[in-house]
Amino acid sequence: MNIRSVISERERNLPGAMIGRLLKIAEESRDVISLGPGEPDFCAPAYVVDAMRSAVAACETHYSPTDGRRELKEAIVKKLKRENKIDARPENVIVTAGSTEAIMLSLMCLVDPGEEVLVPDPGFLGYIPTIELLNGFAISIPLKQDNGFQINGDAIREQIKNPNKLRAIIINTPGNPTGTVLKKRTLEEIADVAIEYNVPILADEAYEHFIYDRARHVSIGSLNGMEDYVVTFHSFSKTFAMPGFRVGYAVGPKPLIDAMSKVHIYTSLCAPTPSQIAAAVALNDTKNAKKSIGEMVGEYARRRKLILKRLSQIKGFHVDNPEGAFYALPSFFFKKKLTSVDLVEWMIKEARVAAVPGTEFGRCGEGYVRFSYATAYDKIETAMDRLEQKMKKLN
Numbered sequence: 397m398n399i400r401s402v403i404s405e406r407e408r409n410l411p412g413a414m415i416g417r418l419l420k421i422a423e424e425s426r427d428v429i430s431l432g433p434g435e436p437d438f439c440a441p442a443y444v445v446d447a448m449r450s451a452v453a454a455c456e457t458h459y460s461p462t463d464g465r466r467e468l469k470e471a472i473v474k475k476l477k478r479e480n481k482i483d484a485r486p487e488n489v490i491v492t493a494g495s496t497e498a499i500m501l502s503l504m505c506l507v508d509p510g511e512e513v514l515v516p517d518p519g520f521l522g523y524i525p526t527i528e529l530l531n532g533f534a535i536s537i538p539l540k541q542d543n544g545f546q547i548n549g550d551a552i553r554e555q556i557k558n559p560n561k562l563r564a565i566i567i568n569t570p571g572n573p574t575g576t577v578l579k580k581r582t583l584e585e586i587a588d589v590a591i592e593y594n595v596p597i598l599a600d601e602a603y604e605h606f607i608y609d610r611a612r613h614v615s616i617g618s619l620n621g622m623e624d625y626v627v628t629f630h631s632f633s634k635t636f637a638m639p640g641f642r643v644g645y646a647v648g649p650k651p652l653i654d655a656m657s658k659v660h661i662y663t664s665l666c667a668p669t670p671s672q673i674a675a676a677v678a679l680n681d682t683k684n685a686k687k688s689i690g691e692m693v694g695e696y697a698r699r700r701k702l703i704l705k706r707l708s709q710i711k712g713f714h715v716d717n718p719e720g721a722f723y724a725l726p727s728f729f730f731k732k733k734l735t736s737v738d739l740v741e742w743m744i745k746e747a748r749v750a751a752v753p754g755t756e757f758g759r760c761g762e763g764y765v766r767f768s769y770a771t772a773y774d775k776i777e778t779a780m781d782r783l784e785q786k787m788k789k790l791n
């Protein structure tokens with residue numbers, strides 16, 4: 397049979413991610429420097445790797461409870477109090493295969509077909525397709541470079557045309573791809589919107605530790621009265637450079653966490669058990685955690701300084717001062733008219749440098765290109781030399 401003819405409309409309507417195609421080209425061409433990936437280039441810290449190894453050797457290779465192993469949930473509760481000022485109990489936490497799965501589960505439990513979710517645009521490329529897979533509608537909250545890609549309460553209200561259909565508002569701080577850290581004042585405004593419209597906030601904080609200069613990470617879930625409104629997502633992937641372990645978690649109101657645990661049985665059943673054991677060690681050994689996170693953030697800060705300086709010297713790029721994550725998202729304007737996809741294709745072909753077109757992150761990403769600095773310092777330096785030299789042709 398022709399299997400293509402029976403593939404679901406749901407899958408057929410899903411946009412193919414351009415990022416995959418571009419990163420494949422970059423990988424296959426050895427001389428291309430890729431500033432595309434959104435994952436740390438560091439290995440997981442040795443103490444975490446040791447914990448993983450011991451767990452597997454001790455035959456901890458079985459399923460875990462669907463909401464996560466008890467000792468990890470207890471470690472998460474302590475961490476939430478210590479680092480995020482969020483008061484939670486183990487019943488408020490679900491451990492998942494990366495925060496990607498937690499985001500998916502929360503949307504599966506909140507959104508029925510035809511219902512709406514507000515998403516930052518440009519925003520993490522998982523949000524819109526996940527909502528659309530559930531036959532929901534993603535409504536963009538347009539983010540603009542001229543105010544540092546900050547959201548505000550009024551910009552959110554403006555997009556709420558159908559309050560009866562609104563099921564969630566997604567926020568992401570520090571933001572991917574913008575690097576923007578939402579200020580406490582902004583989070584308070586968003587909290588007011590949540591109360592006014594009685595709508596949950598899904599707060600994605602995957603980059604919570606990647607903060608530079610004088611910025612400060614604030615969890616909206618820590619604000620007064622927000623415990624019934626906010627689901628917060630955290631990840632081990634970026635903080636501990638362990639994306640392949642597949643561990644993340646969500647903390648939120650118990651009835652929603654229970655619903656997510658019920659659905660979890662049918663998605664992956666549980667997060668990988670040895671990875672959960674390693675994740676608990678990652679959090680509980682606070683001395684080693686502080687040291688390894690500190691070293692990684694120090695190195696990202698060095699690369700950030702370099703990439704922002706060099707991008708700002710390339711005629712045609714305009715870059716601000718993103719205070720978080722590990723991305724720079726310059727807008728571009730050249731004499732030669734280009735879409736963001738054209739520009740990325742051109743950069744790969746002419747300068748042998750790969751990045752991600754802004755449109756991968758939503759319609760409002762047109763006119764931007766995302767550079768990741770989760771790549772070695774000297775590679776970033778060479779990539780910037782190449783761009784500086786070649787981009788002259790576009791002006």
Ligand SMILES: Cc1ncc(COP(=O)(O)O)c(C=O)c1O
Pocket residue numbers: 434493494495496497520568571572600602630631632633639643644
């Ligand atoms: C903003 C944001 N949220 C969530 C994720 C998912 O991370 P993971 O599923 O590895 O926890 C990513 C990954 O790049 C991300 O950038």
